[in-house]
Every structure is written in C-alpha cells, then in structure tokens.
Amino acid sequence: MKTKFMALTALGLAIAAGVLLAQPGKPGKVRPINPSNAEKVSYAELDQLPDWRGIWQPNLGQIGGDQPQLLGKYKKHYEEERAKVAANPHYEIPEKVNNCEPPGMPTMMTMPYSLEFVFAPGKIIVNQEAEMMVRRIYTDGRSLPKDDDIDPNYFGYSVGHWEGQTLVVDTIGTRAGQRLGEPGITNSDKLRINERIYLDKDNKNLLHLDYTFTDPNVLAQPWHRNHTFRRDRTWEILEYVCDENNRHPIDANGQTQAAF
C-alpha cells in the first residue's frame, strides 16, 4: 500500500514537473493565476450579458465599410493578384486556406459557416464551424501583452471588455501573411484588430461585427468593415474536418488542382 502511494506520488510529481516544463515563460518565473482561471469565479456576472445564444450565420455579400488604402508592396501584390484574376478566371489567388490550413484572424470571423459564442467568467470562446477553429477573448481585465511578448500565431491575442451591450475586442499578435479582409490582401506583424460586436437595436436576431484594421505597414489609414450575422436557434455547430477528404492537392504555384 505504501509502495503504491509512493508510486502515485512520484507519478503526480512527474506530471506536475511535466506541466511546469511545458509552460512558456522564463525558467523560475512565478506566473500569476489569471482571474478567469481562479478556483472560484462568479457565474452570476454572466446573467448581465446579452443573449447571443444559438449559432450565427454570416450574411454573405453584404459587407459595408470603406476601401482599404494599401501601401507599398501590399498594394502592389493586391493589384497584381487582381490583375491575374481578371485576365484568367481560372487563376486562384494562392492562400493557405486552399490547402486546408486554418486562416486564423481576422478571416475566421467571416467565413461562410456558423459562429458560436460561449460566455464564461473572464473569457469568451468563439467557435468557428469551418475547420473547427477556436478563439479565446479574455474579458478578465488583463491588458494586451507587449508585441515582443507574443509569439505570432493564427488567432493572435485578444482582450475584450463590455461597453454596455457591445463587446469591444482588441487583437494583436497575428502571423504576418494571413488574409486581411479579402484574398490578395495580407497583414504584417503590426496588425491591430478592433472589433465591436453587438445585437441590432431593432432586430435581436441580427448581430453586427464592426471591424477596424490598423496596420502601419499595410494600410495608410484604418480600414473599417461591417459584417452582419443572422441567428439560428435550431442548429448546433456541426463538425468540419477539412483534412477528412481533401481531394484537391495544391501545386507549386498555389493553384488547386482538379484531380480526384
């Protein structure tokens, strides 16, 4: 019995050590517990939040806003790609999503599939049905990290707060080269995304997402885009594994091959 206890203790220590070693950060640095991960949190605060239950389907082709004022090589790239499309309807702007790679932010919010918002104390989880993407928005009062403290990633680092019934989110730390707004426009590692997400004042089954993209390398001035989504309370998110049966290989030029 004692031996078994010691074995379990050793196992526990090994797991704990493994967990510690697996965590990012400088060795020996004591990291604070994030409020949203505390042992005790208040679920009562969630009752104050608006009803965003159900899933939200994008209203495709109804994008408002202004035109991007592109800079330098980003402008040149966009114009070249649009010219190729205009010259050849079978040209496809090379993007990693064509090969089943998740597009990350900001595109994950406006794919032609459904979104789900899950409110939890101190954080909001956003599930995007397409490619089963997950995003975390921290609402526990933390600040955005410094740029240098983020390892750039697909979804970046998002911090949000409520202004009345509007969720305001700032995101930094997305990888350079992801789609920004539409195919052919990409972001640099200085992209900052501001989102204002709210229910329509007259139609509670309509959700607004107002984007402001700021990127000093890509955009001469902030670019605003407005998207809307309609609610469906009858469906749940469905599974979508892009690699389940992707029969279209991409060639060296990023073109999807019609082969099966």
Added chain:
Amino acid sequence: MRSILVRAVLAGLLAGLSGLASAHHSFSMFDQTKQVTIVGKVTEVQWTNPHVWIFLDAAPKEGGKADHWGVEFTSKVHLTRRGFSEDMVKVGDAVEFVINPYANGKPGGRFVAVKMANGTYYCDVGQAAMAFCQNDKK
C-alpha cells in the same frame, strides 16, 4: 459616402463570389460558363467534409463517351443544413447530374443539380442552379 458604401458592398459581393464564399478552395477550377448534363449510375458516395463527392459511370447527355465522373458538392455541413441527406442518392441509382465542368477537361465538376432515381430534382443554392431548376429542367 453612399457611393463608397455601395462600392464596398459590391466589392464584398465580388470577393464573396471569388473567394470568401468558400472555406476551402475558390471556384476558379470550374468553368462556370458551362453546364454539362451527365447520365449514368452512381458508383460511390463520399459523405464527407470539406466536400461531399458522388462518383458515377456516366456519359454526357448531349453525346460523348462514357467515363468515370466525380461530382463535387459543397461541404457535408452545408448540405445537411440545406436538406440533402446521405441516403438521397445511393450506389446503383440511375441519375442525371448537371455540373459546371472542370476547366482542365477532367471528367468531373461542381454540382449544380441532380435528377434523382425517383425523378425529383435537388438543386444547389447558387443563382445558376436555381435558374436551372426553375426554368431549364423541364
């Protein structure tokens, strides 16, 4: 200001047609100016993401040699929500498919509409598909 918004909406619409409407690849590999009707028997149904596939041994209705064709639908997710289920077209069924063929000439293409074994049609949601099912199928 209004004209800017209109232009942006138009740009969004065009972008939607070219890329944003797809979560995977664009529609550039298909010849969307053409519709081909193929007639034959279903050999395989792949009820999967990112696309549902139905394969059939078939020949073009307008004439041409028989071949093994692949018909590419949207995702299982979208088809499920649009009321198309796995058992509506089965292996062995005699069917007619209308497709936008691959631009490279391979025997296959994008699903537009199907006349199923029971004689009823199921149509895709795009403008061309709806136009076919409203006007052309008879």
